[in-house]
Amino acid sequence: MESLLSVRGLTKSFKGNQVLCGIGFDVIPGEVLCILGPNGAGKSTTINILTATLAADKGEIRFGGKPITDNLRAYKQQLGIVPQDIALYEELSAERNLRFFASLYGLRGSRLDAAVEEALAFAELVDRRHDQVKTFSGGMKRRLNIACAIAHHPTLVIMDEPTVGIDPQRRNHILESILRLRDGGTTVIYTTHYMEEVGAISSRIIVLDHGAIIAEGTKESLKESIASERHCLVEVDVPETTSDDTTVLRSVRESLFSVDGVKSVSIEGATIDVTSVAGIENVDGIVSAIVGQGLPIKNMTSVPVSLEMVFLKLTGRKLRD
Amino acid sequence: MRDFLPIFEMDVRNLFRNPVLIGYNTVFAGGLILIIGWLMGDSYARVSDAYQYYAITLLVYGTFSGAMTATNCFMERDIKKPNLRIIYSPAGGSSVWLSKMLASFVFDYALHIVLLILCGTLLGVTFGSNPLAFIVLMAPAELFGTALGTFGCCVLHSEELASTVLSLVVSLLCVLGGTFFSPDALGGPVATISLLSPVRWFDDAFFAMACDNDLSSFWPVFLGCSVAIAVLVIGCKHFFRTEDYL
Numbered sequence: 001m002e003s004l005l006s007v008r009g010l011t012k013s014f015k016g017n018q019v020l021c022g023i024g025f026d027v028i029p030g031e032v033l034c035i036l037g038p039n040g041a042g043k044s045t046t047i048n049i050l051t052a053t054l055a056a057d058k059g060e061i062r063f064g065g066k067p068i069t070d071n072l073r074a075y076k077q078q079l080g081i082v083p084q085d086i087a088l089y090e091e092l093s094a095e096r097n098l099r100f101f102a103s104l105y106g107l108r109g110s111r112l113d114a115a116v117e118e119a120l121a122f123a124e125l126v127d128r129r130h131d132q133v134k135t136f137s138g139g140m141k142r143r144l145n146i147a148c149a150i151a152h153h154p155t156l157v158i159m160d161e162p163t164v165g166i167d168p169q170r171r172n173h174i175l176e177s178i179l180r181l182r183d184g185g186t187t188v189i190y191t192t193h194y195m196e197e198v199g200a201i202s203s204r205i206i207v208l209d210h211g212a213i214i215a216e217g218t219k220e221s222l223k224e225s226i227a228s229e230r231h232c233l234v235e236v237d238v239p240e241t242t243s244d245d246t247t248v249l250r251s252v253r254e255s256l257f258s259v260d261g262v263k264s265v266s267i268e269g270a271t272i273d274v275t276s277v278a279g280i281e282n283v284d285g286i287v288s289a290i291v292g293q294g295l296p297i298k299n300m301t302s303v304p305v306s307l308e309m310v311f312l313k314l315t316g317r318k319l320r321d
Numbered sequence: 322m323r324d325f326l327p328i329f330e331m332d333v334r335n336l337f338r339n340p341v342l343i344g345y346n347t348v349f350a351g352g353l354i355l356i357i358g359w360l361m362g363d364s365y366a367r368v369s370d371a372y373q374y375y376a377i378t379l380l381v382y383g384t385f386s387g388a389m390t391a392t393n394c395f396m397e398r399d400i401k402k403p404n405l406r407i408i409y410s411p412a413g414g415s416s417v418w419l420s421k422m423l424a425s426f427v428f429d430y431a432l433h434i435v436l437l438i439l440c441g442t443l444l445g446v447t448f449g450s451n452p453l454a455f456i457v458l459m460a461p462a463e464l465f466g467t468a469l470g471t472f473g474c475c476v477l478h479s480e481e482l483a484s485t486v487l488s489l490v491v492s493l494l495c496v497l498g499g500t501f502f503s504p505d506a507l508g509g510p511v512a513t514i515s516l517l518s519p520v521r522w523f524d525d526a527f528f529a530m531a532c533d534n535d536l537s538s539f540w541p542v543f544l545g546c547s548v549a550i551a552v553l554v555i556g557c558k559h560f561f562r563t564e565d566y567l
Contacts, residue, residue: 091338
């Protein structure tokens, strides 16, 4: 399928510090493309360049096959942008905000009225339409922030961490609204550092770290990429009489490494995370290695591969580190 | 133009919703004329002459201080984020800074005309036989102030920095131009240096119009200021960067 948006060789430096290192990707019509990365990975810089607010040092962006610089105005007309911060006039009502921002996209008269009604319904703010934004809760402002970006029916909606600082319940509400957008045929680029959001809404994922794309694919394909491993979490009962816990756990670690297929062992408190090569049946060996060192096993589970693990594997650190 | 009008309308409305800016351009400026006029009354033949002097010089000071109205309208914290949405839209571009400049001009000009009428009716300040010419000549001074403020934001990329720098520049031009005391009283060299300040050009032109019904300075000052405004507008177009809103 032809790309809606095609990005090639995007490079950006700030005062000699390279923030984007020639990244490139495609956005397929109708998908929710999640750009995942820790703070400072280059997500917002990418978004700012995609929205034509910030100039790239190098690289090209094509929309519908044409460079966006050929007709920037036409490109912007097709975009709906949800910035990270609330970008609303606090003194104005919800309706007045929507009316003003939609009018910037050329909507007038009955088309504007209809667009405002639809956006108010989308944000579930019909009954608060005349209230000043400053009287709204954080969640209501977030919803209106999104509604202002979609009132003019853009082809591509770009969202830069739109759920920052809101509680999980309201976050779910926003994620549902993004899926509604997708179901209506809108393409969405969504940046976040919340793994669970990616799991809930993404059609495809780009993992960005230190200004470079280190992985790209669907949830399933990314998990598949590390499916050559299997995790086993073992909770042990460290006896109170043990004089030196560290020595015991060190011995357990050494024993585990002698088990066939074990690749790595990490110990946190009384929990031992054993990573083994997939396909090698070594559970008995793991149990023997631990029990053999005098530690009774309280619980043992095999952990399915998660996106968090994928990220950890790819970057060597947790997403929120 | 279709894009420009909604932005301009919003900017004007936002300014008229700002009580601090309204107070600064009316109550503060009027209070300053009253207090300084009253305090300095003894230095003039009559107190009314002091009001006449300070009403005109402080009005000119107010028009140049329009630079601060423009910086506020352009990048003030509360409106910077919604302004970012304007940048995102197809209307985002020169319309953004041009709208701020003209909205600040309309706001300041309207309030200063009200102040001028109040000075005339309450303090007996006269504006010559042709008050309309007086009001018309205020326009380039107002626009110069707001163009200066907009230019400052475009060059310095920050409202706080632009406000700080421009308030110093405007104060210096006003002191040099004779806003608080006549530079002629300080002798030849100071009087000569004061001619460098555009505030002095406007003061002299307004005094000539108000006190002597002399309109000879009208066009030179009007045209000279228009050239300066054109230079600032070209500067804004050159230096404006959308990323300043990020």
